[in-house]
Amino acid sequence: MFTTHGRIFAFNQERDAILQEVVQRRLVAHGRNPDRLRLDLNDAAFTEITRIEEAGQTGGKAFGHWRDLYRRIGRLDATGLETELARLVWHYARDVVGNFDPRVYGFATRVVPPALSFLWRPQFNWSRLLNLSTARERIRVQGPIDRIRALANQGTLILVPTHLSNLDSLAIGFSLLTQDLPPFTYGAGKNLFFNPFISYFMHNLGAYRVDRRLRFSLYKEVLKTYSQILIERGYHSLFFPGGTRSRSGEVERRLKLGLLGTAYSAATRRLQAGASRPGIWIVPCTLNYQIVLEAETLIEDQLKREGQHRYIIEDDESSRIGRVFSYGRQVMNLDASMVVQFGEPMDLWGHQVDCEGNSHDGHGRRVDTRAYLCRRGQPCEDTQRDHEYTEELGRSIVDAFHRNTIATVTQVVAHAVWRLLEARFPGADLYGLLRLGQGAVLSEAQVLEAVEHHRACLHRIAEAGGIGLGHRIRTGTAEALLAAALASFGMYHQRAALARSGPDLMVDDPKLLLYYRNRLTGHALDPLPEALRRTVAEEVKIGT
Amino acid sequence: MGREPVAVVGGGSWGTAIAHLLGREDRPVRIWVRNSDLARQVNEERRNPKYLPEASLGAGVQASADLSEVLAPCRTIFVVVPSKGLRDVARAMAGHVDGDRILIHATKGLEGEGCTRMSEVLREETTCRRIGVLSGPNLAGEIATGHPAATVIASRYAEVVEVGREALVGPRFRVYASRDVVGTEWGGVLKNVVAIAAGVSHGLGFGMNTMAMLVTRGLAEMTRFGLAEGAEIETFQGLSGVGDLVATAFSPLSRNYRVGVALAQGQSLETITQGRCQVAEGVRTTQLVHARAGQMGIYMPIVEAVHRLLFEGISPEAALADLMAINRNPYEAESVYSRVG
Numbered sequence: 114m115f116t117t118h119g120r121i122f123a124f125n126q127e128r129d130a131i132l133q134e135v136v137q138r139r140l141v142a143h144g145r146n147p148d149r150l151r152l153d154l155n156d157a158a159f160t161e162i163t164r165i166e167e168a169g170q171t172g173g174k175a176f177g178h179w180r181d182l183y184r185r186i187g188r189l190d191a192t193g194l195e196t197e198l199a200r201l202v203w204h205y206a207r208d209v210v211g212n213f214d215p216r217v218y219g220f221a222t223r224v225v226p227p228a229l230s231f232l233w234r235p236q237f238n239w240s241r242l243l244n245l246s247t248a249r250e251r252i253r254v255q256g257p258i259d260r261i262r263a264l265a266n267q268g269t270l271i272l273v274p275t276h277l278s279n280l281d282s283l284a285i286g287f288s289l290l291t292q293d294l295p296p297f298t299y300g301a302g303k304n305l306f307f308n309p310f311i312s313y314f315m316h317n318l319g320a321y322r323v324d325r326r327l328r329f330s331l332y333k334e335v336l337k338t339y340s341q342i343l344i345e346r347g348y349h350s351l352f353f354p355g356g357t358r359s360r361s362g363e364v365e366r367r368l369k370l371g372l373l374g375t376a377y378s379a380a381t382r383r384l385q386a387g388a389s390r391p392g393i394w395i396v397p398c399t400l401n402y403q404i405v406l407e408a409e410t411l412i413e414d415q416l417k418r419e420g421q422h423r424y425i426i427e428d429d430e431s432s433r434i435g436r437v438f439s440y441g442r443q444v445m446n447l448d449a450s451m452v453v454q455f456g457e458p459m460d461l462w463g464h465q466v467d468c469e470g471n472s473h474d475g476h477g478r479r480v481d482t483r484a485y486l487c488r489r490g491q492p493c494e495d496t497q498r499d500h501e502y503t504e505e506l507g508r509s510i511v512d513a514f515h516r517n518t519i520a521t522v523t524q525v526v527a528h529a530v531w532r533l534l535e536a537r538f539p540g541a542d543l544y545g546l547l548r549l550g551q552g553a554v555l556s557e558a559q560v561l562e563a564v565e566h567h568r569a570c571l572h573r574i575a576e577a578g579g580i581g582l583g584h585r586i587r588t589g590t591a592e593a594l595l596a597a598a599l600a601s602f603g604m605y606h607q608r609a610a611l612a613r614s615g616p617d618l619m620v621d622d623p624k625l626l627l628y629y630r631n632r633l634t635g636h637a638l639d640p641l642p643e644a645l646r647r648t649v650a651e652e653v654k655i656g657t
Numbered sequence: 658m659g660r661e662p663v664a665v666v667g668g669g670s671w672g673t674a675i676a677h678l679l680g681r682e683d684r685p686v687r688i689w690v691r692n693s694d695l696a697r698q699v700n701e702e703r704r705n706p707k708y709l710p711e712a713s714l715g716a717g718v719q720a721s722a723d724l725s726e727v728l729a730p731c732r733t734i735f736v737v738v739p740s741k742g743l744r745d746v747a748r749a750m751a752g753h754v755d756g757d758r759i760l761i762h763a764t765k766g767l768e769g770e771g772c773t774r775m776s777e778v779l780r781e782e783t784t785c786r787r788i789g790v791l792s793g794p795n796l797a798g799e800i801a802t803g804h805p806a807a808t809v810i811a812s813r814y815a816e817v818v819e820v821g822r823e824a825l826v827g828p829r830f831r832v833y834a835s836r837d838v839v840g841t842e843w844g845g846v847l848k849n850v851v852a853i854a855a856g857v858s859h860g861l862g863f864g865m866n867t868m869a870m871l872v873t874r875g876l877a878e879m880t881r882f883g884l885a886e887g888a889e890i891e892t893f894q895g896l897s898g899v900g901d902l903v904a905t906a907f908s909p910l911s912r913n914y915r916v917g918v919a920l921a922q923g924q925s926l927e928t929i930t931q932g933r934c935q936v937a938e939g940v941r942t943t944q945l946v947h948a949r950a951g952q953m954g955i956y957m958p959i960v961e962a963v964h965r966l967l968f969e970g971i972s973p974e975a976a977l978a979d980l981m982a983i984n985r986n987p988y989e990a991e992s993v994y995s996r997v998g
Contacts, residue, residue, distance in 0.1 A: 462756070462786065476751075480784045484756035488816070489661075489732060497815045502786070504813075 120347040121296055122215055127346065135206045135338050140199060142334070150194040151186055153331050157201065158183040160329040198331075205335045209300075209321050254288045256455025256517075261396055263468040264458055265295055268392030269347050271376060272297055275365055275399045275514055276353040278406050279431035285351070285398070288453045298343055299351035300336070300372070333371065341375035344393060345382050354510060358407070360415035362631035364399075364514050368507045376461055377486070377499035384492035390483055394466055395506065397456035397513035401583070403521045403601050404450070405628075406430050406440045412628035416547075440605055454581060456517040461485075461502065463509030515635050519581040520571050522589075523610075526598035527629035528638065529563035530555065530611055530620065536646040543627075550623035555649075557595075560618050562645055565591040570638045580636055662687050663824050664731035666746060668695060668720065671763060672737035673709040674797040678825050679735070680715030687731055693722035712801030728753040733761070733820050735791070736779065740766025740938070743775055747782035754783055761810060761821045763791040765845035766938050772945050774842045789817040790838055791825075792845040792897040794904030796911075800830070807831035809897040811841035833896060840888030841897045847882060848902040849913045849939030850946060851875030853963050855906035856917020857973050871959065872906050878957040880993040882946070885955050890993070913939035920966060921973045943967055 143150055158179050165176045182197065189197065264270060274285060282301070289296060300323040323336060344350055356369035380391035405411070410429040430436040457465055460482050464472040472480040485502070486492050534550045535541075541549055568591055574580050585597050599618075602609040602625075610625035611618055620626055640646075665676045668690030680686045690696050690705075699705050699720035704713055721727050728734065728750060738746045743764055754760070760783070764775045773781075776788050789812030800806055810821040810832055822832040835841055851871060858867045879902070880893040892898055905911045909918075916937045919929045926940070947964040950957045958980055966976040 464784075474784050475781070478751070478784070481755050484758075485786060487757045490757065495816060498787070501813045505786070 120349070121298060124298075124348070125214070128210065131339070131342055131346070132206055132210055134342050135210075135335060136199065136202050138338050138342075139202045139206075139334060140195070142338075143195075143198060145191060145195070147191045147194055150191070150198055151189075153329075154182065154186050154194065154197055154201075157329040157331045158186065161327075164326060164328070201331060202335055205327075205332050206339065208324070209336055209339050252284060252287060252451050252453060254292055254453045254455070256398075257457060258292050258294070258455060260466075260468050261455060261458055262292070262294055264394050264396075264466065264470055265349060267470045268394060269344050269379075270297070270349040270394055270396050270458070271344065271373070272349070272351040272396045272398055273354045273373070273510055274351070274397075275518075276355045276358050277362070277400055277402060277411075278358060279429075280406055281353075281358075281400050284400055284451060284453055288455075295349055297349045297351040300340070337371060337375050340372050341379045344376055344379040354507070358411060360411050360418075362405070362408070362412060362415075362628040364511075364518055364632060364635050366511055366635060368510060370503045370507050373506065374499060374503040377502055378494055380461060381486045381492050381494050381499075384483060384486055390470070391461060391486065392470065394458045394460060394470070395510065396458045397510055397517060399454045399456070399514055399517045399519065401452040401454060401519040401521060402450070403523050403583075404440075404605050406437065408625055408628050409606060412624045415628075416624065452519045452521075452581075452583065454517045454519050456513045459509060459513070461506060463506060516579060517581060518632070518636070519583050520575075520586055520633060521583045522585050522594045522598040523601050523629045524632040525567050525571065525586060526560075526564055526595055527610055527626045528633045529567045530560060530618075531626055531630040532567075532641050533559060533563050533649055534620065534623070534626075536641060536649040539650060547623045547627065550620050550626070553620045553623075554614055554617045555620070556617055559645065559649060561591045561595060563641055564594055566641055566645070567638060568594060571633075571636075574636060574638075660685060661733075662717075662731050664727050664734040665689070665737060666724070666727070666734060666750065667737035668699070668705060668708065669737065669739070670705075670709040670797040671795075672735075673705040673712050673714070674795070674800040675735050675737055675763060675791075675825070676714055676718050677709075677712040677801055678827060678830055680718040681827055683716045685717040686715070686719070687727040688718060688720045689724055689727040690720055690722055696720040696722045709797055709801055711798065724749055725753050732757065733759045733824055735821075736760055736762040736764065738764060740764050740768060740775060744768065744778050744782060747779050751783045754785055756784055756786055758785050759787045759789070759817050759820050760785050761789040761791050761812075761817065765792060765842075765849070767846055767942060767945050770945070770948070772949050774839070774846075776838055776842060787814045787817050788812065788838075789814070789821060790841050790845075791821065792841050792901065793833075794896060794900040796904060796908060798910070803829055805829045805831075807833060807896055807900075809833045809835050809841055809895060811835035811838045811892075811897070813838060835892060835895070835897070837889045837892040839886055840883050840892030843883045843886055843888055844879065844893060844898040845901055846938075846942055847879040847946065848875075848898075848905050849937070850943050850960050850963050851879065851902055852905040852911055852913035853917040853920070853937070853939045853943065853967075854959050856914040856919075857921045857963075857966065857976070858917070859909075859914070860918040860921020861973055861977070868906070872902060875906070875959050876902055877991070877993045878955075878959055882950060882955050882957060884993070885953055912937040916940065923973075926967055940967060 143153065161179045162176070162183060165171060165173070165179070170176065186194075261270065272285070274281060282299075286296075288294075299320055301320045303322050303324040303326075321339065324332070340350065352372050354368040354370065354373060355365035359365060376393050380393050383391060383393075407430045430440070460466050460472045460480075462472070462480070462482060462485055464474055464480050464482070466472055472482050474480050483492070488495070531546075533555055534546050534553060537553065538546060538549045568586060571580060571582060571586060575582050585594060589597070599609075599611065599613065602611055606622065606625060608622040608625070610620070610622050610629060612621050613619075662685035663679050665672050665679065665686060665688040668688055672688065676686050676688045688699070690699065695705070695707055698707075699714065699718075703716070703718070704710055734750075734754065736743070736746070736750075743762070760779050762775050762779060766775065767773065768775070768778055776790055779785065779788050789810050791808055791810050793806075793808030795806055795808050807830070808825075810818050811834075812818050813836060818834040822834065826832045854871050854875065855868060858871055876893060876899050879898065880890060883893055884890060905913060908914060916929055916939065920926070930940070943960060943963050946957070947960050950960060962976040962980045965971045965979065966973060971979075
């Protein structure tokens with residue numbers, strides 16, 4: 114019934130060889146340069162000691178070990194340094210490397226989707242439990258799937274999705290499964306492995322472990338090398354290029370490109386090994402929710418840490434089973450409550466790729482991608498060059514994210530209402546709007562006019578290919594959009610972003626309003642008509 | 658590696674000067690010129706009789722009007738065609754160049770209302786990524802005569818700068834490296850407007866104080882504009898910024914400067930442009946930059962004055978009076994970041 118193709122089914126046979134290769138390459142990369150070795154070991158030891166001290170875990174074995182190493186580094190000779198490095202690389206490589214068990218995969222693919230259906234459809238129903246149709250109705254998967262499937266058989270795919278929710282991985286896994294696409298390997302935060310049940314599945318389904326607390330270069334290089342070798346050997350890989358869930362709700366604009374950059378060295382090595390073309394393709398993908406499970410926590414975090422360092426959220430709605438269940442019961446009961454949109458596959462230089470894996474530029478001309486990795490016809494590594502390629506690819510991915518965003522009713526209505534608040538409180542900054550917007554009452558006519566303005570504007574952008582539209586926005590009137598959005602806002606969150614208040618509408622949770630509105634900020638929607646703005650500014654109604 | 662030919666696309670005076678530099682010690686150079694008669698003449702006389710007769714071309718320099726023949730053996734390609742023709746030439750090149758090639762353009766100018774930079778045109782029309790720009794105070798005639806000079810090659814790709822530098826550098830020519838493509842390109846574009854102002858000042862009989870004021874404050878507004886476009890401030894302090902500005906604003910040979918002088922003598926823009934086959938780049942640039950600065954809200958009083966002079970029919974004296982009258986603030990900050998120039 115499901116895919117049993119894909120390189121990953123052979124992972125366990127290759128596992129040790131891959132591990133060995135990671136270590137080998139790291140050692141070669143460090144060369145026999147004692148200064149370089151000492152610097153890297155010092156960096157690792159110092160960073161780890163500081164981190165453990167800050168975490169208040171100085172009693173552990175690791176701390177003593179690092180302290181000991183830190184003291185000895187200065188006295189070690191070249192051989193001693195190399196031994197220490199090799200030991201650490203081995204240690205971290207083993208920690209990172211995943212596992213893939215076809216039996217677990219088979220089990221998961223049979224059990225998980227019905228379980229999801231169950232979660233998403235509260236009426237207990239055995240016939241439903243045994244097929245996928247329910248989840249299929251709830252999660253719409255669209256995009257050039259045939260082409261992606263064809264490419265999966267000819268090379269390595271790198272799937273780069275937007276990231277909003279911890280349900281993303283589930284939704285992607287589900288989409289791959291139902292579309293008969295092979296499983297992907299991906300790096301998952303080590304914190305997700307703490308739960309032994311989840312850990313067992315993740316570990317045996319191709320996930321490798323990324324410890325986001327470790328910030329020294331030696332660890333990051335091990336990770337990158339591992340990822341590179343997987344791509345090189347043809348394992349389809351998944352990266353969330355946003356790095357973490359979008360806190361603001363915006364479509365990712367700045368990407369973390371470290372792991373993505375490994376694709377170029379992987380491609381170069383493939384060419385050097387005799388391949389006729391890089392054979393690595395990028396598949397952008399957007400996850401579009403009407404209602405986001407963790408919206409409240411995420412926007413709260415965004416506002417708290419605006420402009421500051423982001424922390425790893427360890428406790429949010431996704432870790433509270435009651436919230437997840439309530440989300441499943443209520444939100445997923447909506448028809449097409451979520452759209453997984455696969456974008457056009459592209460090569461590492463952002464060109465479109467056809468079913469045969471040939472690249473075409475914007476003028477429709479065939480592009481010889483091999484040439485990008487060559488100097489005088491010979492494939493050669495060039496870190497600086499690849500860094501620039503990666504930056505450019507990042508921009509292409511951001512564009513693709515925006516083009517493939519599917520606007521939903523909640524976003525459009527939130528955007529319209531936020532604009533009305535801006536008009537109502539001219540000159541107020543973000544925090545001012547959040548404060549003043551609380552309890553603001555708006556007349557339905559004005560909201561409808563603003564929604565209609567946004568609807569028309571989105572239609573124009575969609576026609577030019579700049580965004581996709583959810584079913585309701587494509588066909589519905591402003592009234593229908595508003596009704597649907599109010600229903601969605603009211604069904605799951607603690608407080609509604611926008612709710613009815615007598616004949617008018619009231620902003621009950623401006624933060625949520627901001628969160629849903631943010632999804633469309635990258636699309637430069639036209640400002641509200643001048644006349645509407647003026648009316649709103651003049652007539653100030655005080656909320657209840 | 659020394660024997661790999663380098664291509665020059667464009668046989669105008671600047672293209673010829675670059676071929677002159679590249680062809681030292683008999684290194685192989687292929688130069689593309691539009692006209693096959695001119696190509697033959699170049700090959701026979703070992704110089705370009707039409708555009709830069711004073712530049713001797715090395716024994717390895719070979720001219721041709723066949724683009725594919727010129728490009729086929731060359732990995733490194735200098736593109737030196739007027740800004741108006743660059744897109745067509747790039748389009749014609751596209752079928753002959755792949756991602757392994759290095760393109761370095763030496764064209765100072767913009768395309769169209771959108772102010773598309775030349776490197777962007779190359780990027781749009783070809784599949785090349787390793788693209789760079791060469792720009793600096795390089796008057797072709799002086800290069801041909803062998804006066805010491807220096808230039809900048811800017812590219813995001815280190816390899817482009819290395820390869821370009823190695824091909825060009827010589828006992829009388831220095832090449833500096835930069836990563837700031839945006840700033841390097843805008844420097845070469847914006848200085849033309851200031852050069853017109855400098856010409857006007859000279860034509861009105863003013864001396865070095867006025868000149869220094871125009872050049873210095875001109876640099877400040879060039880920098881302000883460049884920063885808004887994403888350039889780096891250092892670039893404007895370098896050869897492709899202040900260097901090129903000084904050479905252009907103080908050189909009576911520069912076309913833009915001569916436009917300024919003619920304007921000061923009371924000639925209209927139509928009469929000035931009628932007499933020439935080559936319109937000074939600065940005239941068009943003034944129009945484009947003026948519009949863009951207006952949209953972006955960038956304060957550029959010298960561009961404003963030149964624009965009024967060229968397109969709004971005010972007299973040179975009135976334009977100058979405008980420029981001096983802006984100084985109304987009790988404290989006038991000199992910083993380029995200041996909106997009150």
